[in-house]
Amino acid sequence: MSLIERTAAELLDLQAKGETTAETIADAFLAAIRARDPKVRAFQHVDENSAREQARAVDAKRKKGVRLGALAGVPVAIKDVLCTRGVQTTCSSKILKNLVPPYDAHVVGRLKAADAVLIGKTNMDEFAMGSSTENSGFFTTRNPWDLERIPGGSSGGSAAAVAACLAPVSLGTDTGGSIRQPASLCGIVGMKPTYGRVSRYGLIAFASSLDQVGPFAHDVFDNALMMEVIAGHDACDSTSVNEPVPGYTKTVNDPVKPLTIGVAMEYFGGGLDSEVEAAIRAALKEYEKLGATVKEVSLPHSPYAVAVYYLVATAEASSNLARYDGMHYGYRAAGKRDLIATYSRTRAEGFGKEVQRRIMLGTYALSSGYKDAYYVKALKVRRLIKNDFDKAFAQCDVVMGPTAPTAAFKLGEKTADPLAMYLSDIYTISCNLAGIAGINIPCGFTKGRLPIGLQIQAPPFEEEKMLRVARMYEKVTDWHTRRPKLT
Amino acid sequence: MDIEQVRKVARLARLDLSEADLTVMAQQLTSILGYVDQLKELNTDGVEPMAHPLPVQNVFRPDELRPSLPVNEALANAPARAGDFFAVPAVLDPADQQDH
Numbered sequence: 001m002s003l004i005e006r007t008a009a010e011l012l013d014l015q016a017k018g019e020t021t022a023e024t025i026a027d028a029f030l031a032a033i034r035a036r037d038p039k040v041r042a043f044q045h046v047d048e049n050s051a052r053e054q055a056r057a058v059d060a061k062r063k064k065g066v067r068l069g070a071l072a073g074v075p076v077a078i079k080d081v082l083c084t085r086g087v088q089t090t091c092s093s094k095i096l097k098n099l100v101p102p103y104d105a106h107v108v109g110r111l112k113a114a115d116a117v118l119i120g121k122t123n124m125d126e127f128a129m130g131s132s133t134e135n136s137g138f139f140t141t142r143n144p145w146d147l148e149r150i151p152g153g154s155s156g157g158s159a160a161a162v163a164a165c166l167a168p169v170s171l172g173t174d175t176g177g178s179i180r181q182p183a184s185l186c187g188i189v190g191m192k193p194t195y196g197r198v199s200r201y202g203l204i205a206f207a208s209s210l211d212q213v214g215p216f217a218h219d220v221f222d223n224a225l226m227m228e229v230i231a232g233h234d235a236c237d238s239t240s241v242n243e244p245v246p247g248y249t250k251t252v253n254d255p256v257k258p259l260t261i262g263v264a265m266e267y268f269g270g271g272l273d274s275e276v277e278a279a280i281r282a283a284l285k286e287y288e289k290l291g292a293t294v295k296e297v298s299l300p301h302s303p304y305a306v307a308v309y310y311l312v313a314t315a316e317a318s319s320n321l322a323r324y325d326g327m328h329y330g331y332r333a334a335g336k337r338d339l340i341a342t343y344s345r346t347r348a349e350g351f352g353k354e355v356q357r358r359i360m361l362g363t364y365a366l367s368s369g370y371k372d373a374y375y376v377k378a379l380k381v382r383r384l385i386k387n388d389f390d391k392a393f394a395q396c397d398v399v400m401g402p403t404a405p406t407a408a409f410k411l412g413e414k415t416a417d418p419l420a421m422y423l424s425d426i427y428t429i430s431c432n433l434a435g436i437a438g439i440n441i442p443c444g445f446t447k448g449r450l451p452i453g454l455q456i457q458a459p460p461f462e463e464e465k466m467l468r469v470a471r472m473y474e475k476v477t478d479w480h481t482r483r484p485k486l487t
Numbered sequence: 488m489d490i491e492q493v494r495k496v497a498r499l500a501r502l503d504l505s506e507a508d509l510t511v512m513a514q515q516l517t518s519i520l521g522y523v524d525q526l527k528e529l530n531t532d533g534v535e536p537m538a539h540p541l542p543v544q545n546v547f548r549p550d551e552l553r554p555s556l557p558v559n560e561a562l563a564n565a566p567a568r569a570g571d572f573f574a575v576p577a578v579l580d581p582a583d584q585q586d587h
Contacts, residue, residue, distance in 0.1 A: 102560040195540040209539045238546035239539075307523040318500060325501070327575050329564035339576045344503035356502055360493070360512060361519060363500040377526050379536030384529070386537060418515055419522055435540020460540075 003028040004165040005483055008074045008222045011168060015062070015073050022062075022073025026055035026117055029075045033120070033166050036486050041141050042151075042161040044080045045088050046120035051075065054117045061115070069114035070229050076111055077167035079158045080121040081128055082213070083202040084108055087118075091204050092136040093126045095324050095331045095350030105202025106237065107171060107213050107230045114229045119167050122157030126352045127321065128178055128206045130154050131424045134415055135354045142411075143186060144484040145450055149408040152182030152424075155216070159186040162216045164486055169226055170216045174438075175206050176309050177403075177428025179214045183440040184403035184453025187482065189223045189470070190216045192428075194460045195435035196241035199234030207316035208239075210309075210432040219480045220441065220471040224248035227463060246464040255472045256465055261287055262297035262396030267427055269303075273406040279444035279452040280402050283473065287400075290472055297392040297399065301384045305430040306422055308385065311365045311378035312433070318362030324350065357418060386434040389459075398469050399457040402427055403440040407450035427455060437463050441470050442479035451479075488516050 003011070003025055014020045030048050037043055058073040083089050083101035085108075090096045104112070111118065125135035133141040133156025141156045143149040144164035151160040155172030159182035162170050172179040174192035183190025191214045198213045205211060215226035228249055233242040263284065268277060284294050326332030326346030333345035351359070365374035392399055405426060414421040431438040436457055443454040454473070458466035474480055488496075493513045497504045504512065558571050567574035 099564055102556055102563065196543075235548060239541060239543060241541065241543075301529075304526060304529065307526050310519060311523055311526075322501075326566055328573055330566070332566035337576060339578050340501070341503070342576050343501045344498075347501055348503040351502075356504070356508075357512065357515060359500050359502065360496055361516060364488070364492075364496045364516070364520075367496065367499060374523070376536050377531065378523075379538055380531035380534040381526055381529055383534050383537035384531070386540070419519060422519075433540075 004032045006168060007218050008071065008168045008225055011074055012072065022055035022058040022117060023052060025073055026051050026075060026119070029119060029167060036164055037166060039142065039147055039486070040144055040160050040164045040166070041139055042122055042157040042164060042166055043077070043120045044090060044092065044123045044138065044157065047087065051117055051119045058115050058117065069116070070225065071111065071114040071116035074116050074169065075119040075167045076116045077120055077122050077158055077161040077170035078108065078118060079124055079155050079170070079172045081124060081173055081204045082108055082171060083204070084118070084121065087121065089121065089204070091127050092124045092138055093351065093355070094137045095346070097331060099329055101202070103202060106199035106234045108202065110230050122155070122161055122170065124157055125154035126355050127204070127317070128154040128173055128175055129317070129354050129358055131177070131181060131421050132414065133157065134411065135352060137352050140411060143408045144486060145187060146408065149410055149450070150185070152185035152404070152408065154178040156182050158216050159183055159188060159190065162186070162188050162218065163484060165483060168218065169222055171213060171230070172216055173203060173211055173213050174432065175210045175313060176432050177425040179216065180403050180428050180438055180440040180453070180455060181425060183216055184455070185408040185451065187442045187451025187453070187479070188216055188218055189220055189439065189441050189480065190214065191223050191227065191439040191463070192431060192437065193227065193231060193463055194437045195432075196239050197231050197437070197461065197463065199237040199240040201234055201236035205320040207313040208320060209316060210313060212432070220467055220474050221249065221252055223439070224252040224467045227467075243461055248464055248467055251464060252467050252471050254468055255290070256397060256468050257291060259287070259292040259469060260396040261292050261294045262392050262399040263294055264297055264299040264302065264392070264399060264401055266299050266302045267401035271405050271423070271426070272402060275446045276402050276404070276406060276452050280454060283443040283454045284400065286473060286476060290476065295396055297395055299388040299392060299399075299430065301381060301388050302430050304381050305385055305433060306426055308378045308381045308433060309429045310361065310422060311374050312382060314358045314362030315365045315375050316362070318359045318366060321355070321359055326350070354418070382433045385430050389430070389434045389436055393459045397458070398466060401455055403453040403455035404428070407446045407448070407452060431457055436460055437466055439466055439470055441473060443473070443477070444479060488513050488520065
């Protein structure tokens with residue numbers, strides 16, 4: 001097995017045994033990026049010299065016998081929505097094309113402190129708004145399993161980078177499914193932690209009550225490893241919760257017994273592809289073989305989640321994105337004399353169509369005369385969605401179902417119809433609205449050799465149990481060991 | 488949504504959209520609002536709106552002096568700069584004042 005196909009845990013082990021070095025690992029991934037990324041287009045920005053320098057620094061530390069961090073010499077790709085000091089951070093938007101942040105996002109600082117090698121910034125839907133990475137202001141990322149298909153989104157670049165073995169692990173963000181859905185479509189593991197588990201400091205805001213940073217990895221163990229590094233309290237984010245971070249890697253191999261799995265019948269309605277459904281049912285059977293009890297639960301308000309989301313998320317976005325006015329940083333339109341005209345021209349030229357559409361929808365939902373009918377109504381239904389989960393989790397440890405209704409769709413298939421695109425997040429959105437935890441793990445392939453993903457959702461701050469449940473399945477299956485054939 | 492409503496929202500959102508963009512936007516927003524109208528089916532009388540998943544309120548930190556971003560770093564990304572300041576178009580233009 002070549003270095004690039006290894007997991008982060010294996011790369012750590014190989015270095016500890018002296019069988020390879022951080023520099024050799026960095027070189028292997030940089031070579032893979034040079035060879036494969038012109039086709040996959042996962043990366044927005046790669047600085048080879050910086051990556052090699054970071055790797056050499058790790059090797060030097062090891063030589064000196066200095067105690068190394070938990071991700072020493074492990075290359076990590078970072079979604080371009082997370083601020084990196086001195087390194088461009090564009091959010092895949094023309095309005096931030098030349099932005100070079102003066103500070104690191106909290107999670108980026110954690111990665112550096114853990115001696116990770118930051119290998120590059122990944123492509124995404126502009127401002128994390130999208131489900132296919134086709135809304136990037138610069139280019140579209142391809143699915144490594146089929147280059148004519150989308151990788152999912154909005155963290156499509158980070159998912160494709162791991163699936164294509166251009167980085168063993170990466171960071172994404174998830175506002176309505178933007179980690180779990182691309183993880184599902186790219187056949188890898190991706191987790192949205194509980195709201196408040198990971199600091200959002202330095203994460204360029206889309207919808208602040210929904211956004212959360214989380215990891216992508218080939219397997220659940222690596223996901224646990226990444227969570228150990230990034231989770232925890234940060235005084236710079238007042239919504240980051242001061243709860244102890246469990247040693248996820250210490251317990252991840254312990255099966256959960258007894259285990260009761262809730263299956264929401266609402267997740268198996270119209271729109272669910274039959275091959276996806278068959279794979280999910282087969283995964284549930286596998287859990288039963290492991291001794292789990294599968295029980296029907298009800299999430300009666302889940303069919304309303306997409307409608308709630310597109311009011312709440314757009315309302316928050318319209319407020320968050322008001323800051324992009326061309327005054328302090330980013331793009332400024334030329335030729336306008338007065339202030340308001342400069343703002344309006346800058347935003348018309350700098351934002352892409354989907355971002356403009358969502359700002360418009362959110363502005364309308366918050367506007368005088370419509371706020372109660374749209375925004376406040378949506379917040380009330382959000383409460384009902386949360387209450388559904390509370391009731392379900394009183395009867396089961398985790399809720400399982402499909403992550404996405406179909407496998408990866410073709411490029412351009414849904415770009416003309418925003419609503420059809422929104423519906424590809426139908427199973428992932430309620431997790432963000434309720435603020436609970438969710439993870440995607442690979443659970444099969446379609447006949448067309450496209451990955452299928454199983455979603456596991458857990459109550460707030462029960463990532464530890466969720467990871468153990470996910471790992472149980474991983475140990476008796478080999479979907480997570482498959483890699484796409486790329487030259 | 489009709490085009491005049493869309494025009495008003497675009498003004499509120501500070502988006503200088505073309506007539507063609509406004510027309511497409513009106514169609515798309517009408518379609519999306521048609522979809523979200525399904526929320527009206529639900530009786531939500533007496534339900535407390537949920538703006539946030541966490542029950543945290545008023546998170547305070549000690550009021551202590553800390554280093555802040557140096558002026559040059561804060562201005563490094565400015566589209567236009569005048570000395571130690573962001574240069575912006577006139578907020579109050581004498582010529583504009585006469586029109587109001």
